[in-house]
Amino acid sequence: MNPRQGFDNWDSYRSVREKLSRLVAARGDGRLRLVKDTSNLFRPRTAAEGTLDMRRLNRVIEVDPEAMTAEVEGMTTFEAFVDATLPRGLRPPVVPELKTITVGGAVSGAGIESSSFRYGLVHENVEEMEVLCADGTVRLCRPDNEHADLFRAIPNSYGTLGYILRLRVKLLAAPPYAALTHWRYRDRVQFLAALVAACGRGAAMPDFVEGVVFAPDDFVLTTARLTDEAGPVSDYTGMGIYYRSLRSRGEDRLTVRDFLWRWDPDWFWCSRSFGMQNPLLRRLLGRWMLRSSSYGKAKALYERWGIEERVTALRRALGRPVELSEQVIQDVEIPIDHAPEFLDFYFREIDIRPCWVCPLRPLAAAADWTLFAMKPGALYLNFGFWGSVRSSAAKAAGHFNRRVERTVQELGGRKSLYSRSYFPEAEFWRIYNGEAYARLKAKYDPRGAFDDLYRKAVLGG
Numbered sequence: 001m002n003p004r005q006g007f008d009n010w011d012s013y014r015s016v017r018e019k020l021s022r023l024v025a026a027r028g029d030g031r032l033r034l035v036k037d038t039s040n041l042f043r044p045r046t047a048a049e050g051t052l053d054m055r056r057l058n059r060v061i062e063v064d065p066e067a068m069t070a071e072v073e074g075m076t077t078f079e080a081f082v083d084a085t086l087p088r089g090l091r092p093p094v095v096p097e098l099k100t101i102t103v104g105g106a107v108s109g110a111g112i113e114s115s116s117f118r119y120g121l122v123h124e125n126v127e128e129m130e131v132l133c134a135d136g137t138v139r140l141c142r143p144d145n146e147h148a149d150l151f152r153a154i155p156n157s158y159g160t161l162g163y164i165l166r167l168r169v170k171l172l173a174a175p176p177y178a179a180l181t182h183w184r185y186r187d188r189v190q191f192l193a194a195l196v197a198a199c200g201r202g203a204a205m206p207d208f209v210e211g212v213v214f215a216p217d218d219f220v221l222t223t224a225r226l227t228d229e230a231g232p233v234s235d236y237t238g239m240g241i242y243y244r245s246l247r248s249r250g251e252d253r254l255t256v257r258d259f260l261w262r263w264d265p266d267w268f269w270c271s272r273s274f275g276m277q278n279p280l281l282r283r284l285l286g287r288w289m290l291r292s293s294s295y296g297k298a299k300a301l302y303e304r305w306g307i308e309e310r311v312t313a314l315r316r317a318l319g320r321p322v323e324l325s326e327q328v329i330q331d332v333e334i335p336i337d338h339a340p341e342f343l344d345f346y347f348r349e350i351d352i353r354p355c356w357v358c359p360l361r362p363l364a365a366a367a368d369w370t371l372f373a374m375k376p377g378a379l380y381l382n383f384g385f386w387g388s389v390r391s392s393a394a395k396a397a398g399h400f401n402r403r404v405e406r407t408v409q410e411l412g413g414r415k416s417l418y419s420r421s422y423f424p425e426a427e428f429w430r431i432y433n434g435e436a437y438a439r440l441k442a443k444y445d446p447r448g449a450f451d452d453l454y455r456k457a458v459l460g461g
């Protein structure tokens with residue numbers, strides 16, 4: 001069998017690329033906005049209609065088992081990507097934890113996952129990209145060609161310098177099973193020490209390392225190794241709930257596919273806000289609801305219908321107490337040496353439980369990523385927390401999110417821009433290399449066809 005069989009998407013890719021290029025070249029003065037069916041963004045956006053429909057660019061064009069690379073269209077979800085590679089015994093090195101995150105979205109948003117302590121961030125596994133620029137030109141960007149400046153600036157640009165149409169991504173071997181071990185700690189110092197040791201560079205290094213903070217005295221460290229060894233496997237796609245298993249089992253096994261998507265059916269643990277950890281609802285609605293994209297859609301409806309505001313208004317009208325809270329949905333990267341201080345701050349001021357902890361170690365060229373430079377080879381911990389903190393009328397809007405931003409800065413860390421940000425403009429550009437961004441914007445988007453990063457990430461443009 002021809003190992004590339006089953007993929008014949010070059011013609012269709014070229015034809016869509018051609019159409020998009022013509023459409024952008026012929027556009028008037030309006031802003032270009034992406035049309036997309038799914039999104040994993042958690043910040044408010046203006047309701048303006050999208051104008052750039054890239055939805056057809058959602059396929060794997062080719063898998064090359066000899067070169068160990070795949071050619072992927074920019075809107076391909078990681079679910080589709082993984083489904084194209086696993087049957088060939090291959091996988092992308094870094095697969096973000098939610099199925100509908102797209103390859104282009106993860107590269108432009110500096111995506112990570114629990115293999116990132118070995119293989120860096122999603123964009124560090126990309127060999128080249130074709131980027132649709134504001135004048136309709138499609139530029140081939142590689143680290144070693146005339147558009148290396150754009151190649152290095154795409155991560156963390158969130159579609160403000162151009163849209164990625166195609167990527168060549170490295171692949172790794174993917175044995176069919178994952179063997180997991182969970183270690184439980186009462187003490188944060190021991191937990192952090194064990195996590196650092198698990199990320200060591202020796203031969204015994206696992207394939208995946210991550211942690212979950214359940215409480216100030218309850219931490220679980222998970223390591224996983226991919227293996228060919230067959231055996232019974234667990235199933236967390238139905239009645240079983242993965243995150244609960246972390247505290248009840250020492251060891252576990254999953255198929256590699258179920259392992260990669262272990263966090264998806266319960267959106268980590270956020271499914272509980274939708275009642276989906278109730279066994280009855282799970283049995284009744286599980287078939288449709290146990291998927292991160294379903295929660296995303298339900299959340300969008302909840303916001304569109306203004307349910308929270310209506311409930312608050314009703315409680316006020318009935319003279320009932322109204323509890324004020326602030327949504328704090330953030331992923332932050334903290335240098336490992338400052339992780340204990342971050343945890344102190346976190347328990348003192350935020351304390352959303354649980355909290356995901358994912359180690360990452362950027363690769364050799366990490367200092368060169370223009371808008372998301374990191375220290376090559378240094379270990380960072382990503383803390384992911386998604387929930388609400390009780391607030392009061394005396395607190396300014398965004399008080400807790402701003403506390404997170406300030407603390408992350410003080411500790412030498414970096415905050416992802418997929419969710420709400422409150423940075424004043426000057427501070428934002430100091431952090432995200434405004435000088436270089438302005439130069440690139442002037443070169444690749446002089447008429448402002450795409451939003452500006454500050455407008456998009458902070459002002460909700």
Ligand SMILES: Cc1cc2nc3c(=O)[nH]c(=O)nc-3n(C[C@H](O)[C@H](O)[C@H](O)COP(=O)(O)OP(=O)(O)OC[C@H]3O[C@@H](n4cnc5c(N)ncnc54)[C@H](O)[C@@H]3O)c2cc1C
Pocket residue numbers: 034036038039040041042074075096097098100101102103104105106108109110111112113158159160162163164165267268329384386418
């Ligand atoms: C609960 C939760 C868990 C998360 N877990 C993870 C995780 O495990 N790992 C991780 O990496 N991230 C995680 N994220 C963050 C998520 O990866 C980012 O929000 C990512 O940018 C979403 O990508 P998307 O494909 O859904 O794109 P969208 O949400 O549709 O878009 C994201 C941004 O990227 C831009 N964009 C989209 N496609 C392209 C393209 N082809 N070219 C250029 N720009 C483009 C869009 O314009 C937009 O600004 C998590 C978020 C939440 C809320």
